[in-house]
Amino acid sequence: MKGIQYSAAEAKNQRPFETLLELFKEIIVHTSGDVTEALDWLRQLDEHYKITNDQYTFDDFVEELLDAGYVAADVKQGGAPVLTSKGEAGVRKRAMDSIFSNIKKGERGQHKTRAAGNDGEALGDMRAYQFGDSLDKIVMNESLKNALGSNGLDHFQMTQDHLVVEDANFSSSLSTVLMIDISHSMILYGEDRITPAKMVALALAEWITTQFPKDSLDIIVYGNDSWPISIKELPYLQVGPYHTNTVAGLELALDILRKKRSTNKQIFNITDGKPSCLIESDGSYYKNSFGLDPYIVGKCHTMAAKAKRAQVPIHTFMVARDQYLQHFVNSFTEINGGKAYYTGLNKLGEMIFSDYQANIKKRSK
Numbered sequence: 001m002k003g004i005q006y007s008a009a010e011a012k013n014q015r016p017f018e019t020l021l022e023l024f025k026e027i028i029v030h031t032s033g034d035v036t037e038a039l040d041w042l043r044q045l046d047e048h049y050k051i052t053n054d055q056y057t058f059d060d061f062v063e064e065l066l067d068a069g070y071v072a073a074d075v076k077q078g079g080a081p082v083l084t085s086k087g088e089a090g091v092r093k094r095a096m097d098s099i100f101s102n103i104k105k106g107e108r109g110q111h112k113t114r115a116a117g118n119d120g121e122a123l124g125d126m127r128a129y130q131f132g133d134s135l136d137k138i139v140m141n142e143s144l145k146n147a148l149g150s151n152g153l154d155h156f157q158m159t160q161d162h163l164v165v166e167d168a169n170f171s172s173s174l175s176t177v178l179m180i181d182i183s184h185s186m187i188l189y190g191e192d193r194i195t196p197a198k199m200v201a202l203a204l205a206e207w208i209t210t211q212f213p214k215d216s217l218d219i220i221v222y223g224n225d226s227w228p229i230s231i232k233e234l235p236y237l238q239v240g241p242y243h244t245n246t247v248a249g250l251e252l253a254l255d256i257l258r259k260k261r262s263t264n265k266q267i268f269n270i271t272d273g274k275p276s277c278l279i280e281s282d283g284s285y286y287k288n289s290f291g292l293d294p295y296i297v298g299k300c301h302t303m304a305a306k307a308k309r310a311q312v313p314i315h316t317f318m319v320a321r322d323q324y325l326q327h328f329v330n331s332f333t334e335i336n337g338g339k340a341y342y343t344g345l346n347k348l349g350e351m352i353f354s355d356y357q358a359n360i361k362k363r364s365k
Helices: 016-030 035-049 058-067 085-104 140-151 184-190 194-211 231-236 246-258 294-309 323-336 345-363
Strands: 071-074 080-083 121-128 164-169 174-181 216-222 226-229 264-271 277-279 285-287 314-318 340-342
Touching: 016 035, 016 058, 016 085, 016 194, 035 058, 035 080, 058 071, 080 085, 085 194, 085 231, 085 345, 140 164, 174 194, 174 246, 174 345, 184 194, 194 216, 194 231, 194 345, 216 231, 216 246, 226 246, 246 264, 246 277, 246 294, 264 345, 277 294, 294 323, 314 323, 314 345, 323 340
Parallel strands: 174 216, 174 264, 264 314, 314 340
Antiparallel strands: 071 080, 121 164, 216 226, 277 285
């Protein structure tokens, strides 16, 4: 469990099952969907923090996890436990809640968490407040009416459950391709960069599909080659013994976006920033892991210009701090007209969601 820090659970009135379930949903991303390994990690945490007791043991938790349908025994794997569709959905929801929680802790006005109701065309429809809704869209009269109806005037108290917001829609949809670098360097030097990338992808997928169903999100990974993956595959994603073929990733991303009818299109690229591979016209691989190869850099710049002509901004999220790599990303971004972010892994989600928010606001005007 190197690189992961946990503390004793402090939630009040929470059953041991609920506490362990939330931890399980996070750990399973670190183990790339390996339920057996995740349960082993969780058992160690339980032994250390004494989450279970004689009345509710860890084995009781595993049995309830099976009964609740989060995991199931896979006959093809000799009865080994695997995630179910319900379990995968729970992992996505946990990732989204975790990232939004971090955004909420940011400075006011710096990281908006959601755009439904921000600068959209008012519908006159109202719905229950959801975490991240803009406070200026709260319909106070209706919210006060709900609070009075629940508690009366003598014991008046307003909670989040009483709040109502005015809904809004947007004039056009947004198509996003999220590129994830799965080259070997994403786990080198004792730093796990791939797990935060997966967490962001899981959260972004859950957020867009539940809050902005008209928008589309495609996810692709790239190493020596590039290929699309489904949302369902995200928890199981691992890095490989690959170089970094940024050009192949961009080519696939642009090909996907070319088929979209959306007016607004964008690419998010999570990478450590060092392109080191190309596929030549004869199908052979050109690779150079030493420094920034001018030939490879030139091809990347060509793709940046191609995306700009197609009016597709590329927003690069650098998870490395090397100055020479930042110089490359700066030049790439200048050619394309997108944005470059140099952020620690713990801020990755905040930056991506904030950028998505900014693009939502632009298209709603």
